[in-house]
Amino acid sequence: MKYPQSAYLHIPFCHRRCFYCDFPVVPLGDKANGENGPGSSSINSYLKLLHKEIKLAPKGISLSTIYIGGGTPSLLSPNQISKLLNVLRDHFGFKYGAEITLEIDPASFDEVSLEGFLDAGINRLSLGAQSFDDCVLKKLGRRHTFKDLSDACYLIGASFSKGKLLSWSLDLIQNLPGQELISWKDQIERAVSFNPPHLSIYDLSIEKGTVFEKRQRRGELFLPNDEVSADISKMTSKMLKSAGFSRYEISNYALPGHASRHNRVYWSASDWWGFGQGATSCLSGKRLSRPRTRETYKNWIESVESKGYDQFFKSFDQKPSFSFDDMIIVGLRRREGIDLKELLKSLGWNDIRIDQNLNELRFKLKDQFDIGLIKQIGYRFYLTDPDGMDLSNQIIVEILLWWESLNDFSVA
Numbered sequence: 001m002k003y004p005q006s007a008y009l010h011i012p013f014c015h016r017r018c019f020y021c022d023f024p025v026v027p028l029g030d031k032a033n034g035e036n037g038p039g040s041s042s043i044n045s046y047l048k049l050l051h052k053e054i055k056l057a058p059k060g061i062s063l064s065t066i067y068i069g070g071g072t073p074s075l076l077s078p079n080q081i082s083k084l085l086n087v088l089r090d091h092f093g094f095k096y097g098a099e100i101t102l103e104i105d106p107a108s109f110d111e112v113s114l115e116g117f118l119d120a121g122i123n124r125l126s127l128g129a130q131s132f133d134d135c136v137l138k139k140l141g142r143r144h145t146f147k148d149l150s151d152a153c154y155l156i157g158a159s160f161s162k163g164k165l166l167s168w169s170l171d172l173i174q175n176l177p178g179q180e181l182i183s184w185k186d187q188i189e190r191a192v193s194f195n196p197p198h199l200s201i202y203d204l205s206i207e208k209g210t211v212f213e214k215r216q217r218r219g220e221l222f223l224p225n226d227e228v229s230a231d232i233s234k235m236t237s238k239m240l241k242s243a244g245f246s247r248y249e250i251s252n253y254a255l256p257g258h259a260s261r262h263n264r265v266y267w268s269a270s271d272w273w274g275f276g277q278g279a280t281s282c283l284s285g286k287r288l289s290r291p292r293t294r295e296t297y298k299n300w301i302e303s304v305e306s307k308g309y310d311q312f313f314k315s316f317d318q319k320p321s322f323s324f325d326d327m328i329i330v331g332l333r334r335r336e337g338i339d340l341k342e343l344l345k346s347l348g349w350n351d352i353r354i355d356q357n358l359n360e361l362r363f364k365l366k367d368q369f370d371i372g373l374i375k376q377i378g379y380r381f382y383l384t385d386p387d388g389m390d391l392s393n394q395i396i397v398e399i400l401l402w403w404e405s406l407n408d409f410s411v412a
C-alpha cells in the first residue's frame with residue numbers, strides 16, 4: 001500500500017450551529033472553551049480518542065500537508081493544538097516545509113492565542129469570514145460580528161507580514177438570501193482590502209434539516225434568481241482577477257504561490273489520512289468515512305483496535321477505487337482540468353479506443369465547445385473561467401452521460 005503524505009484532522013465542536021450548516025458538529029454554547037471552560041470535558045475526552053486513532057494507524061511516511069478542520073478547531077486551546085500536532089508528528093513525522101492549516105473562527109481567538117497556535121506549528125490559517133455585514137451574519141446564525149472579523153483580519157495580516165505565517169485564506173459565501181450585485185461588490189472590495197493571499201468563495205447551498213431549509217419551505221428565504229446569481233459569480237471572478245488572484249479551482253482564488261497544497265490533494269484524487277469523528281480518509285483510492293456520532297466513533301476505534309489495522313485495510317480492498325465519475329467531478333473543478341487520455345489509459349484502454357470515444361465525446365459537447373464553456377489542449381479538457389466554471393454541473397453531467405452510454409466502459 002502507498003501511504004498518504006497528507007492528513008485531515010476533524011474537530012467537531014462549534015459554539016452554535018449556523019442556520020445553513022448540516023455538518024456533523026457538536027454545538028457547545030457560546031461560552032465554550034477548549035481547556036477549562038464549558039464543554040472542555042467533552043473536548044478533552046474527544047481528543048483522547050483522536051490521539052488514539054492516530055496512534056493506531058501504520059507509521060506510513062512523513063506528512064507534507066496537515067489540515068485541522070471542523071467544526072471550529074480554534075475553539076481548542078493552543079496547548080491542545082500543540083499536543084495534537086505532537087502526536088501526529090511523533091507518529092508520522094513532518095516533511096520540511098509541511099503546510100499546516102488551522103480553520104479559525106473570527107470570534108474564537110485573540111492575539112495571545114494566535115501566537116500560541118503559530119508556536120504550536122500552525123503556518124496557514126483559514127478564516128471563516130462568510131460576510132462583512134452584521135445583519136447578514138445574524139441571519140446566517142453566525143456568532144461573530146464585523147468588528148470581530150476585521151480585528152481577526154488585522155491580527156492575522158500582521159503575523160503574515162512579519163513572516164510568522166506562510167499564508168492565510170478568507171472564506172466568504174455568495175448568493176445569500178437578499179444578496180444583490182451591489183452589496184456583493186462591497187463584500188469583495190472589503191475582503192480584498194484586508195489583503196488575504198487566498199480566498200475561498202462558496203455558493204450557499206440549502207441542506208436538508210437546516211434552519212435555512214425550513215425557511216425555504218415556508219417561503220421565507222429570498223435567494224437571488226438564476227440571472228442575479230450568474231452575475232454575482234461572474235463579478236467575483238472578474239474583480240478577483242483584476243486584483244491579481246488566479247481562480248485555480250471553482251471556489252478558490254490565490255495570489256501566486258498561495259494555492260492550498262492540502263486542498264489540491266483532494267482535487268488531484270491523491271490519498272490522504274482522515275482522523276476524527278465523521279472524517280473521511282482516502283487510502284489506495286478508496287474512501288472511508290468514520291461514524292458521525294461520538295458513541296459510534298468510539299466503538300469504531302475500539303473495533304479497529306481489537307481487530308488490528310490490517311483487517312481495517314482489508315475492508316478497503318472490497319471497495320472500488322476512484323471511479324471515472326469521481327475523477328471527472330474533482331478534476332474538472334481545477335483550472336488545469338483533466339487529461340482524459342491519461343485517465344482512460346489508467347483504465348486499460350488503448351490509443352485507438354481512446355481516440356474513437358473522445359471524438360464522440362467532443363461531438364456531444366459541440367455546443368459547449370462552440371460557446372466557449374469548455375476547451376481542450378491536447379487531451380486535457382478544462383472549463384473556462386468564468387463561463388464554464390459557473391456552469392460546471394451542466395458540463396459534468398454531459399460527460400457522465402456519455403460515460404454511462406458506453407456499453408463496455410470499465411475494462412480494456
Ligand code: SF4
Pocket residue numbers: 013014015016017018021022023025070071072128
Ligand atoms: S461554524 Fe462552521 S462548522 Fe460550525 S456550525 Fe457554523 S458553518 Fe457549521
